Amino acid sequence: MLKELESLYEGDIVINGQPEHPEDYEWFYTADGDEIGIAKHRLTEQERRLLALFFTPAERRREPESEEERAWKRWMATGDPAAPARLAAPYCRFIHFTASRPITNKEEFADAVCGLFSSPVTIVWEQDRRGLIVEAKQKRTTEPSSLVDMAEALAADFYTAIHLLIGPIRSVDERLYESFLLEKECFSAARRFWPKRTVYEWEDVIPLPLFEEGAVSEKARRILSFLDGFDDKEVRAMETFLQCNLNVSMAAKKLYMHRNSLQYRIDKWTEQTGVDIKRFKGAAAVYLAILHRRRS
Known part of the structure; x- marks a missing residue:
């Protein structure tokens, strides 16, 4: 719908932007949190009511205090x-x-x-x-x-x-x-x-631009798909381990599991993927694979 609005109000619409004179715009929010500003002179009262049915009207902006x-x-x-x-x-x-x-x-x-x-x-x-x-x-x-x-x-x-x-x-x-x-x-x-x-x-x-639409080659997709055999729960455990800076004890606490159990799973991850997540290069590879999986 946003593309249709951009086409309809071309030149007089701002989406997630900041015009020089925001007070000249009528503002709405989408359910996803996007902000839509449409120049007031382009809107009829009927259009305002219609937009309010699909989006959440914003409260009037306050004037800057200083x-x-x-x-x-x-x-x-x-x-x-x-x-x-x-x-x-x-x-x-x-x-x-x-x-x-x-x-x-x-x-x-x-x-x-x-x-x-x-x-x-x-x-x-x-x-x-x-x-x-x-x-x-x-x-x-x-x-x-x-x-x-x-x-x-x-x-x-x-x-x-x-x-x-x-x-x-x-x-x-x-x-x-x-x-x-x-x-x-x-x-x-x-x-x-x-x-x-x-x-x-x-x-x-920092890594997110690597996974923008069209940025990932087919070869990269194949390389980064080495986590495809794991379910979401297992991947979340890997991500928690990475977020804890490869600290097994800290990650085990966050995952509510015994340290030895997590250590066993880490060894199994290495065995199944051929990537040692306990080393920096392996951890970096797993992190990129997790980002790729989420993007896919």
Whole structure:
């Protein structure tokens, strides 16, 4: 249906994007969380009612609270360099977020988010359900991430599932806008790939372009299909082992099984596939095969 809408309102529709003047658009959400903006002057009242039957109308956007937020919105839409120039830091990190339902009290949400960071942050809303957290950083060093806990805390406080993409710390330079657009695209891909996961780290999404439509050759498909003989439960166990950094004890706890039982299964995986998942190269191969399986 989105393609039909794009054709019908060509030039006056935005899907998962940020126009320069969002207040001139009527906004709707699909069941999959996509955002649709249609220029108000193109819609009749009958069309509005019809669209509201198929999609969820968005609440009216609030006006930006500060010039800083307005500057970041312009930057997100056009790459206007005014916003990054306002950062009193040589580095920054973007945390992209989306919620399963509109956040009605944005001030409380902002207070909750700001309290979870030690560095200064700016929250820029793209829509009622999604936005960007800009974290100013004085150093390029990273501290252990607590954003998984943050997503869970926000979900509990605001009764909505929160999905986050934690971008890497980047230099504030002329390449920042291009990096932002890439991260935004990767966030959408990650949500399609892992719809139940709440937090995506940058290293999670790096391999995803390898599995885009048309990117995988027939030879690669054959090579990466070595997990086809395993059921989903077994593959989830492999993935848990990888997520635990190849730590058998930690993975066994997460899988609610005895360490020796998991060790036996790991040995069987190696025997059946010829790939030693306990070694880095083998683990990398299994991880790519899991991604390929999910994409297929």
